[in-house]
Amino acid sequence: MRMRHLRYFLIVAEELSFVRAAAKVHIEPSPLSRAIKELEIQLGVRLLDRSKGRIQLTCSGKAFREEAHRMLAFMEAARMRVLATSNGACSYLRIGLEDGLAQPRIAQLLARCREEEPRTNIRVVQLKPSDLFQALRYDQIDVGLTLTELDSDEFIQRLAWEERPAAAIPIRHPLLSLEEIPLSELLRYPLILSNPEQDAKNQKVVPQWLQEQQLPKLKIAEYATSHEAMMMLVSAGYGVTIGLESQLALYRHPDVIVRPLSSETPDVPTFASVLNRPFSDELQRFLIRMDAMGNKITI
Template sequence: MRIRQLQYFLVVAEEQSFTRAAARVHIRQSPLSRAIKELEEELGVQLFERSKGRIRLTWSGEVFREDARRLLSFLNSVRVRTKAAEYGFRGHLRIALTDGLAQPRMTELLARCREEEPLTDVRVLEMTVSEMAQALKFDQIDAGFTVHTGYQTEILVKDQVWTDRLVFAVPTRHPLLTRDKLSLVEAVQHPMIICHPERCEGGYDVVLRMFRNEGLEPIVAEYVSGHELMMMFVAAGYGIGLALESQVALYCHPNVIIRPIRDEIAEAATFLVRPNRAASPELERFLLRAQKIGEKIN
């Protein structure tokens, strides 16, 4: 069994088409089909059901897909850690960043890690919340940051590290700027720019939960994947944005005015999500640093 076979298998399983999979891995369809056939013969099982040009995984294929992902993830981790060791690192952390988060406190956390623990290699990967959950399941990352209020399961736990106030971002010359604070009832009467339900799932969860707790439903003008794009649409006059206060401070725009929320609402929490098992010493120290930064700010 070769690594290339596993990689081909996962691409075919995702595309559900030998033609699309071959184009994606830049080989002809015949050698790709042959590689999958050889893999099935070696395993002694049928991985795909083929009928009238369509394919789908058999139950054996479904089981093998999870193990193949886990195996490739482990091999990739081996490569990364070995390379890091060559440069003198003694520890290794793989941290996911979701919901477009790039807060100043995240910068401070990473800077502290470099100062206090320079021999631990910290890798940061951007992904969606769903991708983070899958990556944690298959041991592709050690932990991930999100503002999503879910993802406390039997296999995953979350620790709150800090909180942030929600604020409105309003285009200049907007009628609501006559008020120094905006209520949710006032804002919901105008088109809004909010987080995309898939690409920025955590932000979407926070916003929808806040409005629905008040029995309100926003008028969505545009969905965005992050705060930078939100500020662009707000500045262009597409609608009002709702964002984390520390985040919008990174994307100041002369055509956007920030207004506090008048209502008494809970602050949005940022969580570090990790597998429900004993954490490595490096991850424990990483979590403690994050929580200390949160205590200092809050």
């Protein structure tokens, strides 16, 4: 089985068109179709349903798409590890970050790891929450930092640290008369949330406790596709938004004021997730540093 066949298949599976897929890989549709047929012969299954004038993935094709992603990711990780070794690295650690998680503590933790272990090659990738746990399961990363809490024997989750939630409010807003904002007061006003199509759980901007407030009943003014767009809409007066205090501080806007939520609103935990198996020495040292940053020295 050739690596290029896997790449060809993934592009066809994405485009569901040999013409569009062929244009992406700069070959003619006929040899591309033959390459997929060779792959089907090797596997002994049909990956694509070509009937009715269109292409669709069969059940086998959907399963193989997932495996092809895993195989290519494994080969890329192997290539990067070998390259790092040739440049002087003796060990490696692969860290996954939940997409959109940009806490200053994470940057400090990564900087400390690089400073104290210069010969450990540390790779960082950003992943959607569901992809992060898949990457752990398929041994594509060693540890994932996430806001998503799981109840599963397959993974071990450790509390990394907790952060205060805060509200981003436009200037000249009635809520600015309060030093700390009660959640009940904040929810009287229209909210700007992350786009549900890009973030199905809204967990980067809207923590779990807000989801439990029955989101469909809240006043949603707009959905934003990024933190920058969210702050722009807040500054324009479309509504208010909620996030981690440290993250909102990274996206300062002159017409937006960040105020902490009142003390009855719970802190938002960040978890380190790993597979339930023995830790490597590099992962063990990473977790010790993480615990120290979270004022938790136990391991």
